[in-house]
Every structure is written in structure tokens, then in C-alpha cells.
Amino acid sequence: MAQPATINFTRGVPADESLPVSELVEAARAALDTHAARVLQYGPSTGFAPLREWLAQWLGVEPARVLTANGSLQLIEFVCLGLLAPGDVVFTESPSYDRTLTLLRRHGAKVVGIPLEADGPNLSALEAQLRRSVPKLFYLIPDFQNPSGATCSGAKRRRIAELAERHGFLLLEDAPYRLLRYRGSQEPTLRELAPDVTLHMSSFTKLIAPGIRTGFLAGPERLVTKLAKIAEDTYISPGYLAQGVAYEWCRQGRLPGQIEKLKALYAPRLDACLSAIDRELAGVAPTRPDGGFFISITLPERTTTTAVREAAASRQLNLADGLAFFPDGGGERFLRLPFCALAPAEIDEGIRRLAEAIEAVRRAG
Ligand SMILES: Cc1ncc(COP(=O)(O)O)c(C=O)c1O
Numbered sequence: 001m002a003q004p005a006t007i008n009f010t011r012g013v014p015a016d017e018s019l020p021v022s023e024l025v026e027a028a029r030a031a032l033d034t035h036a037a038r039v040l041q042y043g044p045s046t047g048f049a050p051l052r053e054w055l056a057q058w059l060g061v062e063p064a065r066v067l068t069a070n071g072s073l074q075l076i077e078f079v080c081l082g083l084l085a086p087g088d089v090v091f092t093e094s095p096s097y098d099r100t101l102t103l104l105r106r107h108g109a110k111v112v113g114i115p116l117e118a119d120g121p122n123l124s125a126l127e128a129q130l131r132r133s134v135p136k137l138f139y140l141i142p143d144f145q146n147p148s149g150a151t152c153s154g155a156k157r158r159r160i161a162e163l164a165e166r167h168g169f170l171l172l173e174d175a176p177y178r179l180l181r182y183r184g185s186q187e188p189t190l191r192e193l194a195p196d197v198t199l200h201m202s203s204f205t206k207l208i209a210p211g212i213r214t215g216f217l218a219g220p221e222r223l224v225t226k227l228a229k230i231a232e233d234t235y236i237s238p239g240y241l242a243q244g245v246a247y248e249w250c251r252q253g254r255l256p257g258q259i260e261k262l263k264a265l266y267a268p269r270l271d272a273c274l275s276a277i278d279r280e281l282a283g284v285a286p287t288r289p290d291g292g293f294f295i296s297i298t299l300p301e302r303t304t305t306t307a308v309r310e311a312a313a314s315r316q317l318n319l320a321d322g323l324a325f326f327p328d329g330g331g332e333r334f335l336r337l338p339f340c341a342l343a344p345a346e347i348d349e350g351i352r353r354l355a356e357a358i359e360a361v362r363r364a365g
Pocket of ligand 1: 012070072174203204210
């Protein structure tokens with residue numbers, strides 16, 4: 001009998017079918033036809049100037065407040081290099097994006113997790129931590145968080161902005177999923193609420209393609225200047241050819257249509273995943289995001305993510321370890337389910353296999 005196909009509920013990547021290939025071919029031709037000498041040369045470390053200006057206008061800030069880099073993860077690395085010294089305290093949500101936790105630790109930061117709830121960080125825990133130590137920065141993913149899927153409420157954003165201003169710490173707002181809202185209305189960004197203490201980041205990874213490797217940051221000019229110097233000392237200039245392609249694609253007005261296409265592709269996948277969980281996993285309460293790439297669940301008692309992953313692997317279902325998302329322990333029963341790169345039928349089958357794996361672990365325990 002043929003083996004059932006493997007289902008990967010592991011990585012938060014865009015669906016292959018979402019990639020705007022023919023538009024990018026056209027944009028690449030236009031970039032080389034129009035700007036060859038600039039996109040094939042070195043240039044300022046802040047990025048290809050027309051793209052920087054386009055982003056500034058789009059974000060509603062001066063170009064001097066915008067920095068681009070080869071992906072937003074690299075911007076986090078520059079923030080660590082520029083603003084952190086070993087031993088500095090950094091707050092993150094708990095759970096948080098594991099690659100950021102790795103970078104923070106690599107730079108010797110003392111990472112303190114603030115427990116995350118369905119509507120954002122637990123504010124009592126945040127205020128209690130602030131009485132112990134004021135961090136250098138607080139890293140947050142307020143919209144459709146990776147890995148939990150939680151979105152921070154407007155009230156919590158306002159309180160966090162106030163606390164940052166009052167205590168004098170920076171907010172590193174990572175918002176790559178913000179525009180992928182399938183329903184409901186947007187909350188203000190932290191940058192809108194506290195522009196002088198917020199570094200707001202996003203990326204074209206989820207909106208165009210990861211391979212375009214273009215992330216961007218908007219923040220206070222003195223910090224942007226400092227980070228731009230670190231960028232220059234790291235790679236002289238970012239990938240101008242990719243930035244030229246991204247610029248032409250944006251200039252041709254492709255972004256709004258692409259966002260609508262992504263929403264039309266991903267919203268049914270979110271719904272399929274939530275319905276399958278409700279149907280197959282009785283008693284498990286998932287996060288119920290209105291957008292983004294991720295749903296998360298807490299597995300039933302008497303199971304662990306480690307054991308369920310093993311049982312799932314023997315059913316051709318790959319799951320990600322939950323532990324790496326937790327800065328200071330916990331997460332033994334946490335499971336992140338990235339739904340965007342799977343078709344609804346694969347999601348249904350994947351959740352069915354997950355239910356079987358959970359049941360097998362419970363029976364064995
Ligand atoms: C919250 C968050 N920040 C940053 C990144 C990195 O994105 P980029 O490809 O722009 O480096 C990701 C990618 O999954 C992410 O989820």
C-alpha cells in the first residue's frame with residue numbers, strides 16, 4: 001500500500017502558490033532597464049534610495065527614519081549589535097519568536113519572558129517585572145504573533161506604550177503579519193502610540209517572498225543612523241538588486257492586490273484549521289486569530305509536545321518543538337500550527353493525524 005503523504009505543520013512559510021512570479025519577472029526587467037547602474041553597484045547602507053523613499057511615504061515617516069536590510073531578522077541582529085551590551089535585560093513575550101530569542105542570547109542579553117495571553121502580554125506580570133528591572137528593550141509581535149497567533153488589544157498597547165515612555169525603555173515592534181488581517185479591525189501600532197521609543201519593523205517576506213530578503217524598520221532618526229553604520233560595517237550595502245525588484249513591484253502598485261490575493265488564499269486555511277481542531281480535538285482550546293500564519297494550542301494534560309511529535313512522526317505528520325519559543329522555561333504542552341502553506345484538505349488530514357497521535361500518547365501514558 002502506498003505511504004500517505006507527509007504533512008508538515010512545522011514552518012511559518014508562505015504558500016508556494018502565493019509567490020507573484022510573473023509580476024516579479026516584470027519588476028526585475030524594469031529594475032535592470034531603469035536602474036542598472038544603481039542596483040548593480042554599492043550604495044548607502046540604508047538601502048536603495050527609491051525603495052527607502054517609497055517605504056517612508058507608505059509608512060508615513062521621513063526617509064531618514066527608515067532603514068532596510070536583508071530581511072527583518074537581520075534588523076534584529078543590528079539592534080542587538082547597536083543597542084545591547086552583555087547582561088542587559090530584554091523583555092519578550094513568552095512564548096516568542098525563537099530566532100529572536102537565539103539572537104538576544106547570542107549577544108548576552110538577559111531575556112525575561114512576560115506571559116502572553118490571548119489579548120497580549122499579561123500587564124500585571126509586566127508591571128511586576130518593571131519593579132524588579134527596567135529593560136533596555138521590550139520585543140513584541142503585537143499582530144498575529146509568532147508562535148501563538150495572539151493579537152494585542154488596543155488597551156494593552158496603550159498601556160505598554162505609556163510604560164515604555166514613563167520608564168524609558170525601547171519597544172521593538174515586529175509586525176510582519178500585520179497586513180494579513182482576514183477579518184476584524186486593526187489596532188494602532190506601538191509606533192503610532194509611542195513614536196519616540198518604538199522601532200517598528202516589518203518585511204516583504206510574507207507579502208512578496210522570503211527570497212526577496214528585504215526587511216525594513218522605522219524609528220527615531222538617531223537610532224536609524226546608528227543602525228545604518230552597523231549595517232555598513234557588516235555588508236557595505238544590502239542586496240540592491242532585490243531591493244530594485246521590490247521597488248519596481250511596489251511602484252507598479254502591486255502591493256494592495258497581492259495583499260487581497262493572500263487574504264483570499266489564507267483565510268479559508270485559517271477557517272479549515274479552526275474547524276478541524278473543533279471537530280477532532282475535543283476539549284482543546286486553540287487561539288482564534290483573525291489573521292496571520294499561526295494558530296497555537298495547549299495539548300491535553302498527560303501529554304507533552306515532545307511525545308506527541310514522536311507519535312505524529314510515525315503517522316507522517318511533522319510538528320515543531322514548542323520549547324524553543326519559551327525564553328525561561330515552560331511550553332511543554334505548547335504546539336504551534338502554521339496553516340498558510342497547507343491546502344485545506346491537508347489541514348484536515350493533518351489535524352486528524354494529530355488527534356490520533358494525542359490519543360496514542362494518552363493511552364500509552
Ligand atoms: C515575527 C518574525 N520576525 C521576523 C521574521 C524573519 O523574517 P525575515 O524573512 O524578514 O527575516 C519572521 C519570520 O518568520 C517572523 O515570524
